[in-house]
Amino acid sequence: IKINNEKIEAIGHNLDEKDSEIYDAENKLVLPGGIDVHTHMSLDLGEYVAVDDFHTGTRAAAHGGTTCIVDHIAFGPKESYVSEMIEHYHELANNKAIIDYSFHGAVQDARDETLKQIEHLHINDGIVSEKIYTTYGGKLNDAEILKILKKAKETGTIICIHCENDGSIQELREEAEEQGNLDPIYHAKTRPAETEAEAINRLIYLSEIAGFPKLYIVHTSTELGLREIIKARKRGVKNLFCETCTQYLMLNESKYIDGGNEEAIKYIMAPPLRKQSDQDFLWEGIRNGDVDVVATDHCPFFYEKEKLPHKDNFMTCPGGVPGVEERVELIISEGLRRGIKLERLIEVLMVNPSKIFGLYPRKGNIIPGADADIIVLDEKEYTIKQENRHSIVDYTTYEGMNSDYEVSTVLCRGNFILKDGEYLGKQGYGKFIKRKIDE
Numbered sequence: 001i002k003i004n005n006e007k008i009e010a011i012g013h014n015l016d017e018k019d020s021e022i023y024d025a026e027n028k029l030v031l032p033g034g035i036d037v038h039t040h041m042s043l044d045l046g047e048y049v050a051v052d053d054f055h056t057g058t059r060a061a062a063h064g065g066t067t068c069i070v071d072h073i074a075f076g077p078k079e080s081y082v083s084e085m086i087e088h089y090h091e092l093a094n095n096k097a098i099i100d101y102s103f104h105g106a107v108q109d110a111r112d113e114t115l116k117q118i119e120h121l122h123i124n125d126g127i128v129s130e131k132i133y134t135t136y137g138g139k140l141n142d143a144e145i146l147k148i149l150k151k152a153k154e155t156g157t158i159i160c161i162h163c164e165n166d167g168s169i170q171e172l173r174e175e176a177e178e179q180g181n182l183d184p185i186y187h188a189k190t191r192p193a194e195t196e197a198e199a200i201n202r203l204i205y206l207s208e209i210a211g212f213p214k215l216y217i218v219h220t221s222t223e224l225g226l227r228e229i230i231k232a233r234k235r236g237v238k239n240l241f242c243e244t245c246t247q248y249l250m251l252n253e254s255k256y257i258d259g260g261n262e263e264a265i266k267y268i269m270a271p272p273l274r275k276q277s278d279q280d281f282l283w284e285g286i287r288n289g290d291v292d293v294v295a296t297d298h299c300p301f302f303y304e305k306e307k308l309p310h311k312d313n314f315m316t317c318p319g320g321v322p323g324v325e326e327r328v329e330l331i332i333s334e335g336l337r338r339g340i341k342l343e344r345l346i347e348v349l350m351v352n353p354s355k356i357f358g359l360y361p362r363k364g365n366i367i368p369g370a371d372a373d374i375i376v377l378d379e380k381e382y383t384i385k386q387e388n389r390h391s392i393v394d395y396t397t398y399e400g401m402n403s404d405y406e407v408s409t410v411l412c413r414g415n416f417i418l419k420d421g422e423y424l425g426k427q428g429y430g431k432f433i434k435r436k437i438d439e
């Protein structure tokens with residue numbers, strides 16, 4: 001692979017080596033850099049702020065073989081507009097990021113000005129995706145969602161949607177509170193699979209009414225939810241994409257019981273961890289192409305200071321877990337153990353996120369003309385532990401898990417970020433990437 005001026009110039013034998021530095025990756029796995037299209041660096045939730053910023057979060061990402069992230073931005077104050085928050089995120093990331101990055105907008109209303117901004121951001125600023133929520137503070141009602149989907153149909157913008165049925169979750173939480181059921185396991189019990197599946201189903205029908213804009217279901221966590229997607233595609237629904245995340249593939253809800261509340265509180269996230277049967281169904285979805293993308297929802301909070309104090313009341317605990325560093329190694333290791341082809345794993349980790357979100361052909365594949373974002377993995381079993389992590393947070397979601405591969409070398413635009421285990425990353429090297437979706 002010949003690299004020149006940040007790009008892949010040529011691939012083949014007997015390339016002209018004159019004046020070139022040679023890096024020999026013989027007997028190693030050489031892959032496109034990972035692309036994580038679901039992170040929350042510095043996510044400001046009001047009372048809590050996700051503890052990795054664009055420096056420490058992308059440092060962790062790079063160590064795990066990810067060379068580009070697309071971050072889901074926070075909502076601003078109620079009356080604010082998405083463009084103001086995008087500006088704010090440019091300030092947060094600029095001069096900090098180790099690897100390349102972009103942002104998804106976050107839309108919390110359907111005012112005329114917001115709709116105009118969706119178009120403006122798409123055409124002028126390379127922000128070709130927007131996130132909406134069916135739950136939490138910034139949730140939208142069906143009328144607002146439909147307005148946004150219709151606008152997205154017009155502009156080609158991809159709408160990312162967090163699917164959970166808010167009303168039933170509120171009711172189940174009230175009931176749990178009344179009955180004093182506040183241990184971490186009740187986090188999962190008050191967000192049953194049906195709440196995800198119902199919201200996915202509703203969103204798909206709303207997108208159908210809007211004429212099938214691109215609809216991307218984030219962090220699909222259940223068999224029931226994925227079945228809604230499969231069913232819709234069977235009846236001809238187009239432009240529908242499915243993401244799951246590492247945690248729903250590697251962990252199950254026994255984490256809310258095993259080890260007691262002190263351990264369990266580490267895993268408070270929404271959607272919650274699910275059953276083993278859900279996990280297995282999601283892996284089948286990866287194998288057969290029903291799942292398009294594996295991302296992380298990386299959103300860490302300190303364990304000792306911010307999670308542990310809530311061990312006896314899951315409701316007050318900040319939601320989110322770290323994972324940006326572990327995704328590539330764990331998904332390749334476990335995917336291959338499950339007999340899934342490496343090519344499929346490369347699709348869900350690199351190629352599809354790039355294609356869906358308008359980074360292709362610049363990123364996500366090793367082809368002439370692309371950015372030289374390349375990772376090298378050694379076939380070497382090692383144990384994931386807090387001591388070998390690179391995020392600022394004080395725990396890893398995957399403590400004690402074995403990886404069969406270790407990322408040893410990482411190039412982002414032709415420059416070494418990691419070279420045979422030596423970290424060479426520089427704050428501010430990472431660039432904002434303007435994305436473009438071809439119709």
Ligand code: DUC
Nearest residue numbers: 269270271299319320
């Ligand atoms: N879920 C979380 O657990 N944290 C951040 C955002 C989300 O959707």
Ligand code: ZN
Nearest residue numbers: 038040072297
């Ligand atoms: Zn998220």
